[in-house]
Amino acid sequence: MKMERRLKALSLASMLGMFLILVMGALVTKTESGRGCGDDWPLCNGKFVPAYTIESLIEYSHRFVVGVVGIILLATMILVFLYSKRKDAKWYVGGAMFFTLLQAVLGAMAVVWPQSSAILALHFGFSLMSFAFTLLLYLVFTRFGDAMYKGDGTRLTRGVRFSIWAVLVYSYVVVYLGAFVRHTEAMGGCIGWPLCNGQVIPEMTGPTSIAFIHRVGAAILGLALLTLFLFVRGQARSDSGIYRSVRLSLILVFLQILSGGFVTLAIGYDIYLLASLLHAVLVSCLFGILCYSAIASRHTRG
Structure with missing residues (x-):
């Protein structure tokens, strides 16, 4: 029971984190801050702590949040595979991790090598898939979980x-x-x-x-x-x-x-x-x- 509460808390944190990544990604696009860190990744303009500009702050904050949420999701995935008996939970956390890594790689590629608008548009779609998987994962540990499973x-x-x-x-x-x-x-x-x-x-x-x-x-x-x-x-x-x-x-x-x-x-x-x-x-x-x-x-x- 105690472990289930931990899984629920971690899945909630993963879901909220993915939602924040979505919003911050939209903010990066709308403020045209995608080049706020120049052509460097994971550093920002060659520095671990970049010089203060609005664009670099928005872009680097987005990268930082992606990193933190990725760590939370990794911890969630490990615990789900070790302690959860729900097969659907393992599929959801695995899907969330896959699309999180995919969007991180795509984001890094967009910084280092210029991408077409058609490719850049996939970035939001992959983030959306990550959020959807974490939402489904969280619902597994709520009263809606049985409705999805049975x-x-x-x-x-x-x-x-x-x-x-x-x-x-x-x-x-x-x-x-x-x-x-x-x-x-x-x-x-x-x-x-x-x-x-x-x-x-x-x-x-x-x-x-x-x-x-x-x-x-x-x-x-x-x-x-x-x-x-x-x-x-x-x-x-x-x-x-x-x-x-x-x-x-x-x-x-x-x-x-x-x-x-x-x-x-x-x-x-x-x-x-x-x-x-x-x-x-x-x-x-x-x-x-x-x-x-x-x-x-x-x-x-x-």
């Missing part, structure tokens, strides 16, 4: 279960498009919201096409989750974990869409950075909840 008696049709996984995969594509928008600095391609440059369908060239495709992708995701919720509501009990998670996903996706509009309208104002970070926070929560829904759906066979 189910709660809910019965869903094969089509609905497939749809949950399809929406999860599609949401990752939309997230990648959003990260690609950030790294190509295409957010300004669509001025105004909900219209793009005052048009329902703008001229599809350059940054405008990138920003507009992301908007359309987000709208489709919202409609897909609304449809999914209606099907789940017709098959699952209102007190079941799968129903509550899909309902929460629906709420989060519409908040995410509204926050995207907030980001667009905030361009050129001091509040733009805050709006962008809010956007990143909401999409992280949305993806994490969708992952829980997908895992829980495996034990809802009709």
Whole structure:
């Protein structure tokens, strides 16, 4: 029992740490601090403690947090493999470690060798996967763990279960498009919201096409989750974990869409950075909840 409490505490620390890494990574991108440490890694401008500049402070703080969270996650993984009997916990902590190392390597490569926007956009996606795995790991040691492992008696049709996984995969594509928008600095391609440059369908060239495709992708995701919720509501009990998670996903996706509009309208104002970070926070929560829904759906066979 004592060890289970330790595992729960460490998994919670890992999850919160990964969430912080996500937010700090978005901050690095939005403040254009990725080159704050020059071409050096793991040192910053050739020093262990870099000279104080805003860019170097943001970038080096991000690196430091990644290192600390990596150590916490390593300790969590060791204890999970030694003391936990849950196979799913071992898969989740292993997945979290894999994507944490992958994003660290990709981040180092981005510093030493210039990368394309398409590759840089993967960095946020890998961080998001790390967060999702640590979220699932933490939930294993809460009352939601049994629902993921054994189910709660809910019965869903094969089509609905497939749809949950399809929406999860599609949401990752939309997230990648959003990260690609950030790294190509295409957010300004669509001025105004909900219209793009005052048009329902703008001229599809350059940054405008990138920003507009992301908007359309987000709208489709919202409609897909609304449809999914209606099907789940017709098959699952209102007190079941799968129903509550899909309902929460629906709420989060519409908040995410509204926050995207907030980001667009905030361009050129001091509040733009805050709006962008809010956007990143909401999409992280949305993806994490969708992952829980997908895992829980495996034990809802009709």
